[in-house]
Amino acid sequence: xxxxxxxxxxxxxxxxxxxxxxxxxxxxxxxxxxxxxxxxxxxxxxxxxxxxxxxxxxxxxxxxxxxxxxxxxxxxxxxxxxxxxxxxxxxxxxxxxxxxxxxxxxxxxxxxxxxxxxxxxxxxxxxxxxxxxxxxxxxxxxxxxxxxxxxxxxxxxxxxxxxxxxxxxxxxxx
Amino acid sequence: xxxxxxxxxxxxxxxxxxxxxxxxxxxxxxxxxxxxxxxxxxxxxxxxxxxxxxxxxxxxxxxxxxxxxxxxxxxxxxxxxxxxxxxxxxxxxxxxxxxxxxxxxxxxxxxxxxxxxxxxxxxxxxxxxxxxxxxxxxxxxxxxxxxxxxxxxxxxxxxxxxxxxxxxxxxxxxxxxxxxxxxxxxxxxxxxxxxxxxxxxxxxxxxxxxxxxxxxxxxxxxxxxxxxxxxxxxxxxxxxxxxxxxxxxxxxxxxxxxxxxxxxxxxxxxxxxxxxxxxxxxxxxxxxxxxxxxxxxxxxxxxxxxxxxxxxxxxxxxxxxxxxxxxxxxxxxxxxxxxxxxxxxxxxxxxxxxxxxxxxxxxxxxxxxxxxxxxxxxxxxxxxxxxxxxxxxxxxxxxxxxxxxxxxxxxxxxxx
Numbered sequence: 001x002x003x004x005x006x007x008x009x010x011x012x013x014x015x016x017x018x019x020x021x022x023x024x025x026x027x028x029x030x031x032x033x034x035x036x037x038x039x040x041x042x043x044x045x046x047x048x049x050x051x052x053x054x055x056x057x058x059x060x061x062x063x064x065x066x067x068x069x070x071x072x073x074x075x076x077x078x079x080x081x082x083x084x085x086x087x088x089x090x091x092x093x094x095x096x097x098x099x100x101x102x103x104x105x106x107x108x109x110x111x112x113x114x115x116x117x118x119x120x121x122x123x124x125x126x127x128x129x130x131x132x133x134x135x136x137x138x139x140x141x142x143x144x145x146x147x148x149x150x151x152x153x154x155x156x157x158x159x160x161x162x163x164x165x166x167x168x169x170x171x172x173x174x
Numbered sequence: 175x176x177x178x179x180x181x182x183x184x185x186x187x188x189x190x191x192x193x194x195x196x197x198x199x200x201x202x203x204x205x206x207x208x209x210x211x212x213x214x215x216x217x218x219x220x221x222x223x224x225x226x227x228x229x230x231x232x233x234x235x236x237x238x239x240x241x242x243x244x245x246x247x248x249x250x251x252x253x254x255x256x257x258x259x260x261x262x263x264x265x266x267x268x269x270x271x272x273x274x275x276x277x278x279x280x281x282x283x284x285x286x287x288x289x290x291x292x293x294x295x296x297x298x299x300x301x302x303x304x305x306x307x308x309x310x311x312x313x314x315x316x317x318x319x320x321x322x323x324x325x326x327x328x329x330x331x332x333x334x335x336x337x338x339x340x341x342x343x344x345x346x347x348x349x350x351x352x353x354x355x356x357x358x359x360x361x362x363x364x365x366x367x368x369x370x371x372x373x374x375x376x377x378x379x380x381x382x383x384x385x386x387x388x389x390x391x392x393x394x395x396x397x398x399x400x401x402x403x404x405x406x407x408x409x410x411x412x413x414x415x416x417x418x419x420x421x422x423x424x425x426x427x428x429x430x431x432x433x434x435x436x437x438x439x440x441x442x443x444x445x446x447x448x449x450x451x452x453x454x455x456x457x458x459x460x461x462x463x464x465x466x467x468x469x470x471x472x473x474x475x476x477x478x479x480x481x482x483x484x485x486x487x488x489x490x491x492x493x494x495x496x497x498x499x500x501x502x503x504x505x506x507x508x509x510x511x512x513x514x515x516x517x518x519x520x521x522x523x524x525x526x527x528x529x530x531x532x533x534x535x536x537x538x539x540x541x542x543x544x545x546x547x548x549x550x551x552x553x554x555x556x557x558x559x560x561x562x563x564x565x566x567x568x569x570x571x572x573x574x575x576x577x578x579x580x581x582x583x584x585x586x587x588x589x590x
Contacts, residue, residue, distance in 0.1 A: 033353060068465055108497075
């Protein structure tokens with residue numbers, strides 16, 4: 001009887017040590033695959049809206065964290081369409097009398113970059129479409145373009161830093 | 175252990191120590207194969223050979239390939255293709271074999287389905303084979319990333335994004351898999367590791383398991399006859415080769431295999447030398463660019479059918495987002511073949527032409543997969559989107575009806 005208990009104790013101790021060691025190695029292996037600190041740190045981009053030759057109705061593309069950022073100054077017709085569709089004012093970024101669409105230019109379906117076609121973004125991968133406000137209008141995309149976190153100082157956007165404007169835009173899409 | 179008296183330095187002594195003759199018998203001269211088979215039974219050896227070609231050509235590519243986003247494209251398209259003697263040959267052999275291996279896998283798979291070679295004791299062969307298919311798919315995907323062209327990059331972006339799970343928005347998981355906010359250097363190096371080390375290791379192990387699960391139950395035959403291998407082997411060994419229903423794997427079965435293999439290799443090298451372009455997408459000769467998605471992206475031909483199930487449902491249904499439904503069907507398409515033996519409710523092992531309803535089911539499945547593959551390559555607009563939608567619906571319907579169709583066949587035969 002005492003022999004059996006001793007065996008059990010040895011068996012359980014061995015299992016416990018192996019389990020702790022196994023779990024610890026899994027944590028280490030998981031973290032080795034995490035994005036590197038240098039990747040996480042290099043996450044800020046500034047764009048001066050007054051300084052990028054933006055024409056109303058024609059978007060431009062910038063890069064932030066390796067992802068495209070679409071910036072579009074809405075034309076009056078586009079704004080009228082958005083109002084007609086019942087989109088709230090916070091759906092766009094308003095600076096002075098101008099309204100902008102500021103979004104991450106990746107299709108919310110599987111991450112392809114949709115191309116601007118006349119008055120909307122069209123995704124070549126699975127046929128998704130987004131209007132000038134960045135709202136999905138056709139195909140598989142489950143939600144509007146994602147709004148990146150940004151801070152506004154005058155006409156300068158700092159992408160990667162939280163600000164009330166981007167928070168309001170994100171809330172308007174929730 | 176029986177002590178071995180023969181000298182270590184003699185042929186007999188070495189054989190005694192390694193048990194070579196016994197092993198040869200079990201694996202070769204007394205591994206019995208039914209006579210009642212056709213060329214479709216040669217696909218296993220064809221696959222093993224193609225895998226060997228992939229490993230050998232891969233070794234030569236590996237010596238010059240550089241897994242770095244700044245160097246990868248040139249190391250493939252300049253160094254290997256133009257500088258290395260016969261580098262172009264090894265690349266074309268590797269690319270064509272990677273494509274053709276899926277053709278043979280599909281033939282191998284559908285031979286198994288047609289002749290019912292996945293049930294009544296052969297379930298493990300089927301399961302290990304399907305795991306091989308999944309691992310080969312991962313191997314194909316990871317290898318496709320390495321030349322770091324536009325298709326490499328965007329295939330990587332789209333496929334890693336699948337892990338966000340649609341509306342689940344598990345972007346942390348996607349970034350973990352990529353090692354960054356977007357597909358980049360960390361992604362390339364880790365998939366390089368998977369492609370040249372971990373996945374080939376898993377494939378080799380799975381091939382051993384696949385063969386092990388096959389060795390004892392033996393292969394099926396054209397009429398799915400339940401052969402008494404011990405009795406038939408005795409006949410063969412007694413010299414009654416004409417009456418025996420079996421032949422030894424070596425030299426009799428393999429000689430037939432080698433004939434099929436010879437024809438296959440002629441076809442394969444014809445592709446390598448004269449028609450390699452189908453495996454070399456022109457878009458992938460543009461270097462990867464994270465800021466431009468190619469006008470139309472599509473996977474290699476062997477993934478097209480499952481890709482089309484992903485985008486088949488293009489409008490919201492049942493209170494769910496179109497993208498989520500597509501993702502669920504796509505997930506189902508990846509796993510459903512794995513459970514084939516358990517969806518087939520017919521208790522008999524029979525070829526499809528002796529199971530009338532299953533026969534029709536089988537050919538509709540083949541046609542549906544072909545339709546999905548063709549439309550998976552076309553842009554998803556207008557009527558194309560609807561063909562994709564209905565073909566996806568038929569795909570789902572086929573699996574839903576499989577248990578009932580197989581049961582109904584069995585009832586008509588009086589087996590149930």
